[in-house]
Amino acid sequence: MRPDPQMPSLDVAARRTIAANLAVTGLVLLLMMLVGLLLRLTQAGWLGLEPDLFYQFMTVHGVGMVGIAALGGASVMWYFLSQYVRLNSGVLAANLVLFLIGVVMILGADLIGGFAAGWTFLYPLPARSSGVWGTAAAAWHLGGLLLIGVGFLLVCLEIGRALVSSYGGLGRSLGWPQLFGTSMADPPPPTVVASTMVVIVTTLALVAGATIIVLSLVNLMVPSFEIDPLLAKNIIYFFGHVFINATIYMAVIAVYEILPRYTKRPWKSSRVFLAAWTASTTMVLVIFPHHLLMDLVMPRWTMVLGQVLSYTNSFPVLVVTGLGALAIVHRSGIRWDMVSGLLFLAMFGWMAGVVPAVVDATIIVNSVMHNTLWVPGHFHFYLLLGLVPMIFAFMYYVTADRQDATSEDYDRWALRVYIAAGLGFVVMFLYAGRHSVPRRWAVHLPEWVLYDQLASIFAVLVLLAAGLFVWRFLVRVPRLLAAG
Numbered sequence: 001m002r003p004d005p006q007m008p009s010l011d012v013a014a015r016r017t018i019a020a021n022l023a024v025t026g027l028v029l030l031l032m033m034l035v036g037l038l039l040r041l042t043q044a045g046w047l048g049l050e051p052d053l054f055y056q057f058m059t060v061h062g063v064g065m066v067g068i069a070a071l072g073g074a075s076v077m078w079y080f081l082s083q084y085v086r087l088n089s090g091v092l093a094a095n096l097v098l099f100l101i102g103v104v105m106i107l108g109a110d111l112i113g114g115f116a117a118g119w120t121f122l123y124p125l126p127a128r129s130s131g132v133w134g135t136a137a138a139a140w141h142l143g144g145l146l147l148i149g150v151g152f153l154l155v156c157l158e159i160g161r162a163l164v165s166s167y168g169g170l171g172r173s174l175g176w177p178q179l180f181g182t183s184m185a186d187p188p189p190p191t192v193v194a195s196t197m198v199v200i201v202t203t204l205a206l207v208a209g210a211t212i213i214v215l216s217l218v219n220l221m222v223p224s225f226e227i228d229p230l231l232a233k234n235i236i237y238f239f240g241h242v243f244i245n246a247t248i249y250m251a252v253i254a255v256y257e258i259l260p261r262y263t264k265r266p267w268k269s270s271r272v273f274l275a276a277w278t279a280s281t282t283m284v285l286v287i288f289p290h291h292l293l294m295d296l297v298m299p300r301w302t303m304v305l306g307q308v309l310s311y312t313n314s315f316p317v318l319v320v321t322g323l324g325a326l327a328i329v330h331r332s333g334i335r336w337d338m339v340s341g342l343l344f345l346a347m348f349g350w351m352a353g354v355v356p357a358v359v360d361a362t363i364i365v366n367s368v369m370h371n372t373l374w375v376p377g378h379f380h381f382y383l384l385l386g387l388v389p390m391i392f393a394f395m396y397y398v399t400a401d402r403q404d405a406t407s408e409d410y411d412r413w414a415l416r417v418y419i420a421a422g423l424g425f426v427v428m429f430l431y432a433g434r435h436s437v438p439r440r441w442a443v444h445l446p447e448w449v450l451y452d453q454l455a456s457i458f459a460v461l462v463l464l465a466a467g468l469f470v471w472r473f474l475v476r477v478p479r480l481l482a483a484g
């Protein structure tokens with residue numbers, strides 16, 4: 001039997017840390033949605049942000065959203081993994097402190113110093129702003145990123161340590177003995193398998209990210225120290241691709257843990273499940289060249305690998321998760337409330353969002369869609385409608401009271417608004433992308449503006465619904481602290 005939902009294994013300090021992480025996640029998420037809205041309003045012609053400020057905000061929005069995706073995902077993973085292994089919650093707290101310091105550095109660098117190179121900080125752009133921002137601003141921004149990365153690296157190392165000491169190795173916590181038939185013992189639970197994968201790939205991503213940030217910092221200080229731009233781009237996209245993908249693999253643990261409790265049916269790691277996670281562990285690391293399909297100097301085989309494995313990468317975990325969820329829910333008499341509703345939205349958003357992603361990873365399509373709004377279209381799809389709802393579901397779940405319904409009427413209305421407006425918002429990006437509207441343009445041509453205006457209206461509605469979810473979490477935080 002699974003442990004009680006009220007999680008006796010979390011002590012008060014751990015609960016406080018989780019609550020603080022989620023509160024920061026919720027508030028920063030709303031703030032970044034507001035910044036995103038300002039961007040869209042500017043493109044719509046309804047708000048006249050100067051282009052300089054637009055790109056500063058775009059950089060803040062991108063990097064901020066990626067950061068909170070990781071903070072929220074790590075909270076989900078930490079909370080549920082604590083049932084199986086002993087984690088030192090001081091590490092999670094240290095990560096939050098580093099995160100907040102990093103955020104302040106980045107906000108200062110971007111909004112005061114004017115840094116605006118996008119969240120991908122592609123070399124040599126930080127050092128070559130044509131006078132738009134100074135070296136110091138670039139250094140503060142990159143330094144902030146580095147601190148945040150170090151925080152998440154500590155989290156990964158702590159989780160990795162705990163997995164190794166409880167299971168005797170990462171191969172074991174991935175379930176290899178059961179997968180390859182050398183052990184008849186029960187396989188590790190899905191949460192342990194997923195966390196192992198996350199720790200392996202995120203650690204590699206963070207080490208690569210830290211390396212290129214340090215090299216870029218050296219280049220800022222000593223301009224004669226140059227890096228091969230193509231190599232830099234490869235490392236950055238390896239880091240960026242793996243890191244943002246891993247946030248979904250962290251958050252999906254909410255599905256593995258919460259649905260079984262709702263339906264009173266266990267979610268066991270089958271062999272297919274283990275095989276899927278092992279396959280994705282390697283594939284997610286090698287498909288990043290799909291971000292470089294238009295870099296024609298890249299070796300041809302890397303492009304082919306990027307395309308072919310992009311098709312196969314997402315599917316194993318998606319399929320075992322989707323089918324597993326359906327099997328568990330089918331005729332279970334599941335209670336439909338905010339938690340289960342948001343989780344189902346998340347599964348839909350993740351699966352549906354992968355389709356336009358895979359389309360864009362196809363070389364002939366990419367040669368048309370590259371750098372159009374199709375790209376923000378696909379990633380907003382699985383982040384706004386996939387990852388973020390998983391985090392909201394978790395927020396409702398940890399503050400639920402079993403005596404009390406988790407959802408009021410207005411919660412359910414907000415969920416409907418979020419789904420409808422969220423879909424409308426991402427479809428506007430995709431539609432504009434299909435008509436070759438470029439991404440990252442502060443000023444749009446008159447014939448594109450209608451999509452921008454509709455998207456702005458949808459974004460307001462998304463922000464209102466999300467505001468309600470976060471507010472509901474914040475007022476009920478005492479329940480999370482008191483449980484157990």
Ligand code: HEM
Pocket residue numbers: 033034036037039040058059061062063065066069118119120376380383384388438439440441459462463
């Ligand atoms: C109300 C919700 C949101 C709005 C209104 C919004 C709006 C925008 C806009 C207008 C852009 C620039 C598009 C362009 O290239 O022209 C953008 C970029 C981006 N957004 Fe969002 N967004 C929202 C939610 C999210 C979420 C939930 C995430 C991730 C968890 C996210 C991550 C990003 C990233 C990574 C970029 C790329 C930044 C860059 O190009 O450097 N956004 N968003």
Ligand SMILES: [Cu+2]
Pocket residue numbers: 241287288290291
């Ligand atoms: Cu990618």
